[in-house]
Amino acid sequence: xxxxxxxxxxxxxxxxxxxxxxxxxxxxxxxxxxxxxxxxxxxxxxxxxxxxxxxxxxxxxxxxxxxxxxxxxxxxxxxxxxxxxxxxxxxxxxxxxxxxxxxxxxxxx
DNA sequence: CCCCTGACGACGC
DNA sequence: AGCGTCGCCAGGG
Numbered sequence: 001x002x003x004x005x006x007x008x009x010x011x012x013x014x015x016x017x018x019x020x021x022x023x024x025x026x027x028x029x030x031x032x033x034x035x036x037x038x039x040x041x042x043x044x045x046x047x048x049x050x051x052x053x054x055x056x057x058x059x060x061x062x063x064x065x066x067x068x069x070x071x072x073x074x075x076x077x078x079x080x081x082x083x084x085x086x087x088x089x090x091x092x093x094x095x096x097x098x099x100x101x102x103x104x105x106x107x108x109x
Numbered sequence: 110c111c112c113c114t115g116a117c118g119a120c121g122c
Numbered sequence: 123a124g125c126g127t128c129g130c131c132a133g134g135g
Contacts, residue, residue, distance in 0.1 A: 025117085025118095026117055026118085027118060030118090036118090037119090038117090039117040040115060040116085040118085041117090042116080043115070043116035044114095044115060044116075047116070062117060062118085068117080070116085071116080
């Protein structure tokens with residue numbers, strides 16, 4: 001957002017809006033925040049996400065639908081488990097029908 | 110204050 | 123089409 005709140009805070013707010021059973025990408029979030037080129041920062045922010053409640057970081061994957069950040073979960077399989085629990089099929093660390101489950105933050109506008 | 114790192118993404122070869 | 127590089131930018135050492 002263009003608010004004065006910290007970039008991280010904004011990221012968390014957006015992630016919290018991700019509906020259950022849906023996923024989005026770091027880039028999409030970055031774009032929504034107006035910093036499309038800073039997708040890395042979104043991922044960086046997710047590092048602290050685990051310290052906060054209601055921040056489903058497992059619903060955030062890269063633009064390929066790959067669970068790039070799964071290694072940051074404990075255990076790593078947790079990310080996939082949570083997603084499958086929500087009805088998302090994962091195959092070889094990749095979300096199946098990614099586009100079908102993709103949720104674009106911009107669509108809430 | 111300089112240097113390095115990092116859950117990404119776009120582009121170049 | 124696959125791999126390498128660069129850009130981006132905040133935090134931490």
